[in-house]
Amino acid sequence: MAIAGQERRETHRFGPNHRWTVLGIGDAATAAGVRSPLVRWDIWRLAPxxxxxxxxxxxxxxxxxxxxxxxxxxxxxxxxxxLMVVQIGGGAARI
Structure with missing residues (x-):
């Protein structure tokens, strides 16, 4: 089953008689210009x-x-x- 606008690729794994059909979702996203958020430096500074x-x-x-x-x-x-009340209050304040 292919998603509209994406090509199907077949790759051979575990010998010539075993085939898996793989959707090239990552390739299609790269071709469409969508970048992973993990590429951005500000995300790597924000997480730590x-x-x-x-x-x-x-x-x-x-x-x-x-x-x-x-x-x-x-x-x-x-x-x-x-302490439970403090934690629940802090969680509610973050939302």
Missing amino acids: AGALLTVPQFGILTFSAVFLHDAKGVGVPATVVM
Whole structure:
């Protein structure tokens, strides 16, 4: 089954009697001028920056859990609920 505007290619794999039909989707996208977002340098800068922003978040959440439990005497279930509320609120704020 071919998609409109794309040619079908046949390649031989695992010997002459075994054939797979491969759609040249990547070739058609390249011919149409569509570039992969992974080619762009700003994407490669954005991904590690986003990952590095999670490091302080984990540090603060870990410190908060220990501080609430040890220094303030809050129980483990209450600490879990408080941190869960903070995480859900942070996720809602990002949306």
